[in-house]
Amino acid sequence: MTRIHSLMTGPAPLLGENPGRRETRDDYWRAGGYRDLSPDVLFNRVNAAGLRGRGGAGFPAAAKLRAVRASGAVPVVVANGAEGEPGSAKDRWLMRARPHLVLDGMLRAVDMTRAACCYVYVADDEAADSMGRALAEREPVVPTRIVRPEPTYVAGEETAAVRRINGGPALPTAKPPRPFEAGVDGAPTLVANVETLARIALLATRSQIPDSLLLTVSGRGLEPELVEAPVGTSVQALAYRADRLDTPGVLMGGVFGGILDPRRLATALEPAALDAAGSALGCGAVHFLAPGECPVALAADGLVWLAGESSRQCGVCVSGTTALARTMTSVVAGTAEPDDLARLGRWSQSLRRRGACGLLDAAANLAASVLRTFGPLVETHLDGGCPGCAADRTPDADRFRVEPPTVRTTSHPVSAPR
The missing domain is CATH 1.20.1440.230 (NADH-ubiquinone oxidoreductase 51kDa subunit, iron-sulphur binding domain)
Structure with a gap:
């Protein structure tokens, strides 16, 4: 079973106060989430923080937001939680345990880019169910749909996500164009990793957050x-x-x-x-x-x-x-x-x-x-001189898979939308 641990000297901003239990909308609200903040103020915070994408490529988040916002057309936002990388469990855990943190970040990306719709792109059953419940607990202000690719390595590549959302297979396409130029239905599209979006949501609750991994x-x-x-x-x-x-x-x-x-x-x-x-x-x-x-x-x-x-x-x-x-x-x-x-x-x-x-x-x-x-x-x-390798050794390609930590779900009544 995968455990959870913090090496932070203070609060762990992403793990939160109770990482073993799924955070409800009311939990998230009480912790300071979903508060009003100008999109321009938040964009400046993202830029000042030097936030980079956490899906693997490390591209500056503010540069992506700026490119989509300046496109002159009505954009689309995609929360990318496909997580096909071997040995990684962080994105699935975030969507299972802190779906409202991810959802808040996605909606703030919608505000910053002036997008007309968004998609949650997720291959994991439990994570998809958790995000679906979060959407029911706090209905977004723009049309939002969950799209399910097959759980493969290439499905998480940004052009593969766009292709799957457009009704095709979750397979990469040649570039250019990049999704920020022409993505879902030809619209400029922000494809952002769910951890990146979670960090954007954290920056909306405070002007600075601990720089963590x-x-x-x-x-x-x-x-x-x-x-x-x-x-x-x-x-x-x-x-x-x-x-x-x-x-x-x-x-x-x-x-x-x-x-x-x-x-x-x-x-x-x-x-x-x-x-x-x-x-x-x-x-x-x-x-x-x-x-x-x-x-x-x-x-x-x-x-x-x-x-x-x-x-x-x-x-x-x-x-x-x-x-x-x-x-x-x-x-x-x-x-x-x-x-x-x-x-x-x-x-x-x-x-x-x-x-x-x-x-x-x-x-x-x-x-x-x-x-x-x-x-x-x-x-x-x-x-044949390596003592650690048997001559008849069979490759073990499954050794890299890691399951996310267990997340308990507690039923809470959902109060009227705020």
Whole structure:
């Protein structure tokens, strides 16, 4: 079962006062939510806070809002809670436990962009039910609909969300145009991660909020945790709490951030420091290897998972992810040749930015991180010399899935709308 923990020195703004129970509308109102605030004042707060999207790409939220608002057409807002990244549970938990925080942020995005309608885009049954009840408890001022994609990695990509809402499959499309230029029904569309929207709602209740991270921490043999921590917390602090200071590697950002060198545990969880370490925070998923586990085998599992999640629209993605997964798996099995390592090195560079979405980039990043950080260990596999890898090992692509913490639902009477 996934636990909840705060590393904040004061209140944890996203976890709230009672993270184990679903927050009702009246709970949220009593905590200061849904209060009137000028959209322009809130936009200035978002801009001053330097809020970046929390879906993985980290794009400045104010820049997205500004682009949609300045389009000259009537926009659409999409609350993106698809959360297809491996090892991440934060978005599903937010929608299950704090649906009114997400809803408040979505409605404030509607106000700031002057949108005419909005969509809640969610693949998880319990999260969709919780958001549906929140919409019934506080009916929004613009038409709002819940749209359900299949729970896949690519379904959360912003053009895939637009395509699904438009009645098609949840598969990425070529860019340009970006959704902020032409999205749902051709209208400029703000596709915002639900955690980003939750933080916008928090900024509406106070001019400043603690700069925190919502992280999903997991690993084989660990009880997963949803952790709220200050920005700048070190990876080492998470490893200490998980009793994994002797970890042989840390898979960062779902799979997009690659495997962090265990000698870099002192790295701060903030973009510049992680970039300097050759990694990235992405969706905030942090997966610690257990002592004795092989980072090369972990990479093979990740590449097999990514190959299976390919939407199979781009030939380069189908062939690229398949080749990376097959070759890394043969390395783990001890059946690869020296030329295979050279091919892995070339592919990890040449396949970047060649697909319609970030899946192929994630695969290239993962392979590159292993070759860069664990080169000697990779070479020991050529003669079957890795003690942590059995020759008949079967790839375990399911190892990354983490369920959100349990959320209790308490029935409260719903009072008249305020």
